[in-house]
Ligand SMILES: Nc1ncnc2c1ncn2[C@@H]1O[C@H](COP(=O)(O)OP(=O)(O)OP(=O)(O)O)[C@@H](O)[C@H]1O
């Protein structure tokens with residue numbers, strides 16, 4: 120469960136302050152499927168990074184599963200990212216020298232999990248992503264859609280509760296884009312909280328809840344009307 | 347927490363992915379370690395060579411050198427001490443009077459040509475007495491050494507080393523032949539069987555004539571050295587005082603000789619050459635620091651090239667500490683591999699030196715091997731701290747955005 124209270128995120132650029140997030144209040148329940156839309160520079164990525172504990176708020180409170188994350192130190196934040204949060208990026212961010220399987224394995228390696236258990240879980244992830252035959256391939260030998268599925272497998276290998284995707288289809292053609300979205304939605308149906316930033320209205324309309332951002336504020340949230 | 351084995355595996359993959367970078371750093375490191383080992387091996391070799399040289403003179407040995415050295419303690423400057431008054435054969439004879447003196451060998455040297463039936467060779471001629479044989483612990487191959495005669499008698503006999511024998515006489519019998527040395531003729535009465543070095547001369551190249559003969563051949567009344575062997579070690583100080591007193595008495599109250607024991611000479615050389623070894627080792631160690639700086643630069647470049655990778659690792663749950671460790675493990679892998687390669691280079695290099703100069707026992711000292719590995723590891727780690735810190739402190743959002 121996510122709860123943001125009066126979140127601000129300011130960037131100092133020269134002597135100018137950019138209000139990337141301007142008094143954000145947001146509640147997200149476990150298992151929700153949320154899309155974040157809005158024009159370029161409206162603060163979507165900043166919000167996602169903040170939710171993913173990559174970026175601290177300038178002010179305000181962020182409760183993740185009832186823990187105030189401002190109370191956590193760097194080590195605990197890293198651990199929470201590893202256990203509870205998965206990221207999917209527009210540019211995939213696979214490590215080129217590692218194979219598909221090794222890329223997927225990485226969060227488990229960082230968590231210090233034993234090799235035997237890691238291999239089993241990577242195998243399961245590969246097979247559920249239909250990537251088994253691609254396991255020993257380097258990212259450059261994979262198609263865009265396959266790369267993003269490797270990235271999704273990596274993001275979910277530690278079985279996090281939240282999956283954050285920043286324009287996950289931005290670098291893909293329509294067909295593989297749809298395939299990736301369907302993969303993410305399938306994960307959501309199995310219970311993961313899915314938050315997708317997208318420019319694509321068609322993709323945005325697939326979510327159960329959609330928020331629209333403008334100038335660092337939440338301009339509209341269709342959950343507001345429902346609740 | 348990241349398991350060590352996995353961390354090493356990951357860092358290793360980063361190293362092998364960029365072969366040129368890794369190769370360059372390995373090269374720098376291994377040249378550093380290799381040169382420390384080779385240079386110290388050279389220094390050690392020189393030290394052992396000189397030490398062995400002087401030990402071959404025998405034990406309980408006192409060396410009397412004409413001229414007073416300014417500093418006490420018998421530094422090598424003593425060896426070149428300016429002659430103030432001649433050290434004569436009579437001085438040497440006077441020194442035999444002490445009951446604790448077992449052997450005494452006045453010694454003279456000069457360069458001259460030795461020839462026989464048109465074959466000739468320029469060589470160093472040593473003038474001494476019967477006692478020199480025992481004093482230097484030489485062995486005869488054929489014939490006898492200089493006769494046990496009155497020191498001041500200039501007999502026309504000589505003893506030669508193996509090389510001289512072979513070069514001048516070849517297949518002919520040398521014993522009993524008359525050779526020309528300078529403008530005089532001498533009969534060969536013995537051939538030395540010993541080999542090796544002594545006081546900078548190759549025993550195989552030795553030509554030895556009676557000291558009085560050498561004095562007249564080179565027309566110098568003074569002696570170059572007097573070697574005195576003392577019966578017991580305990581008697582050394584007493585005999586030294588006796589020598590100084592006797593010479594002062596004979597030289598109108600001036601103590602114008604330097605009296606040193608072989609021990610003192612050995613210790614001095616040992617000190618000087620050890621210092622030399624440490625110095626060259628230290629200079630070579632500077633190359634390790636240079637290697638360290640190279641490692642730092644290359645690591646900094648590598649960290650900035652891998653910024654987005656580091657951002658990704660952070661997003662996947664790597665703590666700052668884990669990133670720091672990963673980069674440091676890279677440094678440790680690099681420097682230990684570099685040190686190992688350097689070790690091999692150093693030992694092969696020392697072997698080549700020993701092969702090329704067999705007289706020089708150029709074995710790298712253990713401390714140099716250990717110290718260079720230690721310094722390599724330490725510099726590798728120290729100089730990687732900055733790049734590692736930089737990587738650890740990267741803002742993940744900014745790092746992920748970089749390309
Ligand atoms: N590190 C930073 N330093 C300064 N300004 C920043 C930084 N990160 C974001 N901003 C600013 O904050 C605002 C929000 O940026 P953000 O990346 O969240 O926008 P976005 O909605 O994701 O845009 P896009 O759709 O183009 O990805 C922008 O004005 C941006 O310039």
Ligand SMILES: [Mg+2]
Nearest residue numbers: 163164165285
């Ligand atoms: Mg964005």
